[in-house]
Amino acid sequence: MNDTIATAIDPETRVTHHDHEALRLWLRLLACTMLVERHIKARLRARFRVSLPRFDLMAQLERAPEGLRMSELSRRLMVSGGNVTGHVDQLVAEGFVERRDVPGDRRASAVALTPRGREAFLAMAREHEAWIVELTAGLPAGDRAKLHQLLGRFKQSLPMP
C-alpha cells in the first residue's frame, strides 16, 4: 500500500480522536467517493483519454436524445465542474456532438450527441459499469445491498439544498 497516495486522497486522515461521530461518518463517505472517483478518472484517461467532466457531459446528453440547451446542460453539470462550452466545442469538432435549433426559439440552440457520439459514449459506459462492478466486488453482496438501502435512507433524510 502506497501511503503517500493514500493520504492524498483520503479525507479520513483528517479525523482526530475528539471528532464527532457524524463528522467521522461524513469524512468516510467522502473518502469512499473520492477513492472510487480516482479509479474511474484514471481508467477513463488510460483507456479512452477522456476526462470525467467530459464523460459526465456525454452521459447527460445520452439521457436527452432530443438535445439539451446549453443553459440546461451547464445546470446539470454544475457539480462536475469543467468548462462546459469548451468541452462542447471540442466534442463538436470531433463529431461527437451537434448543435440543433430549438423549435419556437430562434435565438436558442441545443446540443445533442451525434450517432457516432452516442456509440462512443455507450462503449465507454459499458466499460465504466464493468469497472464499478469490479470496484464494488470486494464487498459481499449482502453488504452492498444493505449499504444501498442505508444510503437511500440517508439521502431521503437530507434536507433539500
Add this chain to the structure above:
Amino acid sequence: MNDTIATAIDPETRVTHHDHEALRLWLRLLACTMLVERHIKARLRARFRVSLPRFDLMAQLERAPEGLRMSELSRRLMVSGGNVTGHVDQLVAEGFVERRDVPGDRRASAVALTPRGREAFLAMAREHEAWIVELTAGLPAGDRAKLHQLLGRFKQSLPMP
C-alpha cells in the same frame, strides 16, 4: 421539493432500469456525497464567505502545525481542485497564512497557519461539525453506526489507486 435543483445535483437520476446494482450503489453514494457537499459549500459561503477548497486548504494546514511545503499541500489537495497558489497568496495577504523557510533546504519554503488563521479556521471547523451533525441527524443513530461500518468495509475492500 424543488425538482430542478434535485435533478442538477443528483447523479441517481441517471439510473435506468437496466443498470447493474453496482452502478446504482455507486451513483447513490455519489448523490449523497454531492448533496452534503452542496449544503456545506452553501453554508461556508453564506456564513464565512469561504469556498470549500479554501476551507480544505486551511484544514490541511491546521493538521500540520510545522507547516507544509507547497508541493505537499498541492498533493494533499489534488482532489479538492482549486488553484493552491492563488488561495495561499490570498490567505497570506489576509494574514491567515505565513511562508516559512525549510531548515536544510534554502530553495524551498513551507506555508503554515498564523495564530489568527488557526483561530479563524477553528471557528469555521466548529460550525462545520455542527452542520454535519445536523445534516446526518435525520438518520437514526443505529443506521448511522451501521453506515459508518459498511463504508469502512467498502473502503477497505477497494483496490489502491
